[in-house]
Amino acid sequence: MAHIQHRRTTGTTIAAISVEPLNIPLLEPFTIATGSTSEARNVLITITLEDGSVGYGEAAPFLPSLGEDQNTALAAAQSCAALLQGKDAAHWRSLARLLRSLYFSQSSVCAGFEMALLDALTRSYGLPLYAFFGGAGNAVETDISIPLVEPEHAYELARAAVERGIRTIKIKVGSDVREDVARVEAVREGAPNVGLTLDANQGYTPAEALLCLEALDERDIRPLLLEQPVPKDDYEGLRYVTQHSRVPVAADESAYSAANVAHLIAMGAVNVVNIKLMKSGIVEALDIAAVCRATHTQLMIGAMMESRLAISAAAHFVAGLGGFRFIDLDTPMLLAADPFIGGYEQRGGLYDLSGVESGLGISRRQ
The missing domain is CATH 3.30.390.10 (Enolase-like, N-terminal domain)
Known part of the structure; x- marks a missing residue:
């Protein structure tokens, strides 16, 4: 029956x-x-x-x-x-x-x-979302990004970042190498005691990426990281930069699934993987993090142009899993309005999630 x-x-x-x-x-x-x-x-x-x-x-x-x-x-x-x-x-x-x-x-x-x-x-x-993800911690500390701007403006933005308590600055590069070097120099002058990372967003050839790093090295500037120096499909170019530089190289646009990240790591193309929830989603991001942990590849979290809502989700993800070396979740600081409240409390670059009682802790502003 x-x-x-x-x-x-x-x-x-x-x-x-x-x-x-x-x-x-x-x-x-x-x-x-x-x-x-x-x-x-x-x-x-x-x-x-x-x-x-x-x-x-x-x-x-x-x-x-x-x-x-x-x-x-x-x-x-x-x-x-x-x-x-x-x-x-x-x-x-x-x-x-x-x-x-x-x-x-x-x-x-x-x-x-x-x-x-x-x-x-x-x-x-x-249950707070960070606890659901494992509860490794309840706070994360983000950098802040400086876009492709003139050196004078980059200097001002760097000074402002220091004043608000930011301890790492990410500088956009990948246009003209000379202009990029000048921008990085200006940021170093405006923020002499903070860590610097570079993000080329696929803008360089392998030779240009190495030229930029060499020019900065001559000026005693050693970035903590160079992110996505070459076009996302150029795995060999990514490997070339990684193998010819002492600066750690991160895959961003090149890294979008656990299988493709495993391939990049196996071929020695990267030292760091930038997980973005918008690229992979949460389920796949958990698998990417597991691949990186298993191969001792450093983890980074990044974002698109996201509000407090999606950034809270990424912060809960990172805090819950733990073990992320680079955190780039600054986009709410670049927005002129905030339609949400909660998710985290911010002090300088620190996002404190400990006050969240359940879920993301986000509500819409009335």
């Missing part, structure tokens, strides 16, 4: 999902080697469970890096919402796999839904 299974709802069943644009202006235009932006044009995802728990997620599409923009993200998010309606958020891993199997080219949307699912679920459980 066949058993008829009745569909049961639990408190963690998804009752409602909403998707809407999230537009936030920047304090000033932010320019990197692959483009310039003056506004975060993101997507806000809100998931409500049967027990009333509400979870928030943010998709931060960026066309040059992800091949997504706000319009494609909104369209994909609406379709994802229809797929998840009535499902149990407790099965977040299988739901994440379902979304990624269908919408793999909309990675920021998949990440936003994973974020909203986990926020709602851990609110329902009464």
Whole structure:
């Protein structure tokens, strides 16, 4: 006799999902080697469970890096919402796999839904998200980024960063090597006692990357890190820079899945891997972190142009797992408005999560 299974709802069943644009202006235009932006044009995802728990997620599409923009993200998010309606958020891993199997080219949307699912679920459980991820710590300390600007402005931004208590500055390079060196020199002058990292955002050839590092070395400037010096598909170029430099080299745009990160590490192409939730989503990011730990490859966390919401998720991820060497979660400091409250308390570059009682601890500003 066949058993008829009745569909049961639990408190963690998804009752409602909403998707809407999230537009936030920047304090000033932010320019990197692959483009310039003056506004975060993101997507806000809100998931409500049967027990009333509400979870928030943010998709931060960026066309040059992800091949997504706000319009494609909104369209994909609406379709994802229809797929998840009535499902149990407790099965977040299988739901994440379902979304990624269908919408793999909309990675920021998949990440936003994973974020909203986990926020709602851990609110329902009464557990802070960092504790859900392992509770290794409850605070992270971020750097702040200086875009492709004139040396004089870079100097001013560096001074301002020091005044607000920032201890590491990330400098965008990858345009003209001479201009890049001048910008780094200006930052060093404005912030003589902070750590410096460089991010070329795919802007260099291998020879240009090494030329930049050599010119800085002649000026007694040794960066802590050079991030993504060459185009993302040029694995051999990445390896060439890594093998010919004493400065650690990080993969960012080149690193997007556990399998591809394992390949980069096996070929000796990188010393550091920059995980971005918008590239890989949370489930895949956990696997990437595991690959890096197993191979003693240093971990970094980064972000697209994200608000306090998505940055909180990344901070909870890093604090919960522990062991991240480089933390680049500064984008809320570049925005002219903040539509959210909570998630963390900020002191200088420190994001303190210890006051979060459940989930991300984020709420919308009224």
